[in-house]
Amino acid sequence: MGYSGIFSPDEGNYPVVCVHEAVTGKPCPSCGLSHGFSLIVRGRLSEAIEWNSYSLRIFLFFFLQLLMRVGLSIWYIKIPAPALRNNLIAADSSVTVVMFLLAFWPMLRFLVTSF
Numbered sequence: 001m002g003y004s005g006i007f008s009p010d011e012g013n014y015p016v017v018c019v020h021e022a023v024t025g026k027p028c029p030s031c032g033l034s035h036g037f038s039l040i041v042r043g044r045l046s047e048a049i050e051w052n053s054y055s056l057r058i059f060l061f062f063f064l065q066l067l068m069r070v071g072l073s074i075w076y077i078k079i080p081a082p083a084l085r086n087n088l089i090a091a092d093s094s095v096t097v098v099m100f101l102l103a104f105w106p107m108l109r110f111l112v113t114s115f
Contacts, residue, residue: 029107061103
C-alpha cells in the first residue's frame with residue numbers, strides 16, 4: 001500500500017514491470033495492478049477497475065489482511081490460554097485462505113490453464 005501511495009498513477013513511473021508481458025507481449029491478469037492500487041489509494045475506483053478489473057478485490061484482500069493482522073495480534077497478546085490462542089490461529093488461517101481464494105481465483109485459474 002505504501003508503494004501505491006508513492007508512485008503516481010498519472011506519471012506511470014512504476015519500477016516493476018510485468019515479466020509475462022515483456023516476454024510474451026500479452027498482458028496477464030496482474031497487469032495494471034500497481035496502477036490500479038495507486039488509483040484506489042487516491043479514491044479513483046472506477047479508473048482502477050478500468051486498469052485491472054481485479055484490482056479492487058485484491059486491494060481489499062491486502063487491506064483487510066492488514067486490519068486483521070493488527071487486530072488479531074492485539075487479541076492474541078490479551079488471550080492467556082494457549083488452547084484459545086491455537087483456536088484463534090486456526091480461525092485466522094481458515095478465514096485468510098478463503099479470502100485469498102476469493103481475491104485471487106481469476107489469477108490462479110489463469111496460471112492453471114496456462115500450463
